[in-house]
Amino acid sequence: MNQDPQPNPSPNPNRKPPELKPGTVKKLVIGIAAAIVLIYLGSTSFYTVQEQERAAVMTFGKYSHETTSGLHFKWPSPIQQVIVVPAELTQHITIGYRQNGNDITPVExxxxxxxxxxxxxxxxAVVTWKISNIQSYLYNISNPEQFLRNATGASIRSVIGSQKLDYAITDGKTEIQDQVRERLIELQARYDTGIQIIDLKFQDIEPPGGEVEDAFRAVTNAREEKNTKINNAAKYENxxxxxxxxxxxxxxxxxxAEKKSRILNAEGDVAKFNAIYAEYAKNPGVTESRLILETLEKILPGAKIFITNSGSDTVNYLPLNELLKNNASSASSNADTSPAPQGGNEQQ
Known part of the structure; x- marks a missing residue:
């Protein structure tokens, strides 16, 4: 047998909420306050430092010490405060332009x-730098990046202001760059900024755009061509x-060698002459005859000599050339008609 459900009693508007005891309220307030304190302590007593960061810990507003990467504990604020800076990160600033991605905006x-x-x-120019001393970086300069930008601009103007334009845009770029870097490092050390200058590189040193730039570009091209020709000439000279x-x-x-050869030949001729002269001094007649005969052999190598008796008063005339020709003809004909030799001995 089903029974009808009892209807919900209607609320009584005159009913009062239960009253809390004074001790309970006090405990509740203390618990809430304790929870708030614990949450506050937990959120302000622990901090994390990333890999490329370092943290400066200040106790009652005064620099106390610094910590490296990791999870660290500190006294809650306002007893201790922590300032985290990218001390292990190499940073860059640009002078004369700003770059956002691929967009470059000149800063005239x-x-x-x-x-x-x-x-x-x-x-x-581009300056590469990093933080070397956190305490100096935080307390000695109010705006480190702006200070570095102003110091770089002052160093560049100081060096370029003492150089000629022609030298600055051609051969002097490297030297000017080194001088600017040295002055910038000197400024950081003088003001104890806690900034370490790693490098400074010029992107461009050139005249402003327009006719001046075109004229100096022509001068630069002519100088390069001159240097090329000088190098080619030096190569040819070498x-x-x-x-x-x-x-x-x-x-x-x-x-x-020719000199020595002639001297030796002359000395040989002198030695030969001295030897001949020594023999000549011993027997002049024989030596004279021998020299005459040797000379005749040299100047008349193919001559035929006929000896005749020239003691008579008459002139001897002999057709020597014709006799020689006839003798030569007879000898050749006899050689042609002579029989071949026979075997055996011929008896006379």
Whole structure:
């Protein structure tokens, strides 16, 4: 048998909420306060330092010590406070322009400056730096990045202001860059900024755009062409001079050899003459005859000599040339008609 459910009693508007005892309220307030304190202590007593960061811990507003990467404990604020800085991170600032991704925006007030010969030049640079001393970085300068930017601009203007434009945009770029870096490092040390300058590189040192830039570009091209021709001439000189020196040395050695050869020949002739003269002094007649005969052999090597008696008063005339020709003809004909030799001995 089903029974009808009892209807819900209607609320009584005159009913009062239960009253809490004074001790319970006090305990509840103390518990809430304790929870708040614990949450506050937990949120302000522990802090984390990332890998490329370091933290400066200040006790009652005064620098106390620094911590490296990891989870650390400190007294809750306001007893101790922590300032985390990217001390292990290498940072960069640009002078003369700003770069956002691939977008580059020139900053003319930083780039434009005057050279020592009162010309205008535009210089863009990149400074690489990092924090070397956290205490100096936090307490000695109010805006470290702006201070570094101003110090870099002052160093660049100081160096370029003492150089000529032609030197600054051509051969002097590297030297000017080194001088600016040294002055910037000196400024950081003088003001104890806690900033370490790692490097400074110029992107461009050039005249402002327009006709001036075109004129200086033409001057630069002409100077480069001049240097190229000088280098080519020096290369040709280095190639030709050793060859010429070698040829000259060869000529000198050949002349020296010829000189020694002639001296030796002359000394040989002198020795030969002295030997002949010694023999001549012993027997002049025999030596004279021998010399005459040797001379005749040299000047008449193929001559035929006929000896005749020239003691008579008559002139001897002999057709010597015709006799020689007839004798030569007879000898050749006899040689042609002579029989072949026979075997055996011929008896007379």
């Amino acid at each position: 007030e930083e780039a434009i400056m005057i050279t020592g010969d009162e010309n205008i030049v535009s210089a863009d 190639d030709r001079i050793p060859k010429a020196r070698g040829e000259a040395q060869a000529l000198l050695e050949h002349a020296e």
